[in-house]
Amino acid sequence: MAKVTGLGGVFYKVADPAATRRWYEEMLGIGGEWGAMFPWKAGGAEAYSLLSPFxxxxxxxxxxxxxxxxNLRVDDLDAxxxxxxxxxxxxxxxQVEEYGKFAWILDCDGIKIELWEQVGPAPPA
Known part of the structure; x- marks a missing residue:
């Protein structure tokens, strides 16, 4: 049985994503091209979660x-x-990208959920 394995990220709307990313980097010491990237290991493999302004x-x-x-990480997206x-x-x-396979659904409250099976290396921070 396929399952959700963790949080891939939280994506949220802001007026100025670049300014928000700068604030997080300058004030909290976290940041990157897509926002704050939190690397971790899953079963010995490199993994990451994101906090990303749009x-x-x-x-x-x-x-x-x-x-x-x-965004929720899954172990077998197709299944x-x-x-x-x-x-x-x-x-x-x-959708399939070099860093993962993606699918989208809405939950019972109309919140968009992005399902992600990571493949390949993490993009640069």
């Missing part, structure tokens, strides 16, 4: 109207999607 005007969180999106669809959950889309 432009307030982004449409990436649609069709949700919420100002944030949650997990099969299980969700069998339960009646609509998959909004899928």
């Amino acid at each position: 432009k307030a005007s982004t449409d990436y969180f649609e069709p949700s109207e919420a100002p944030f999106m949650v 997990f999607l099969d299980e969700l669809e069998a339960k009646g959950v609509e998959v909004l889309g899928t």
Whole structure:
């Protein structure tokens, strides 16, 4: 059975993502191209989670109207999607990038959930 293995990240809307990233870096000592990256190991493999600001005007969180999106790590995206669809959950889309496989769903409250199976190395911090 496929499962969620952890938090991939929290993505949220702000007026000026670059200024927000600078603030987090200068004030809290955390930052990077996509926001704050938190590396960790999962079963000996390199892994990471993100805290990432997006432009307030982004449409990436649609069709949700919420100002944030949650990214959850999964161990086997294809199998997990099969299980969700069998339960009646609509998959909004899928995508494969060099650093992972992604899919999107809405939870029962209309919050967009990004499901992510990490593949390959982490992008640079």
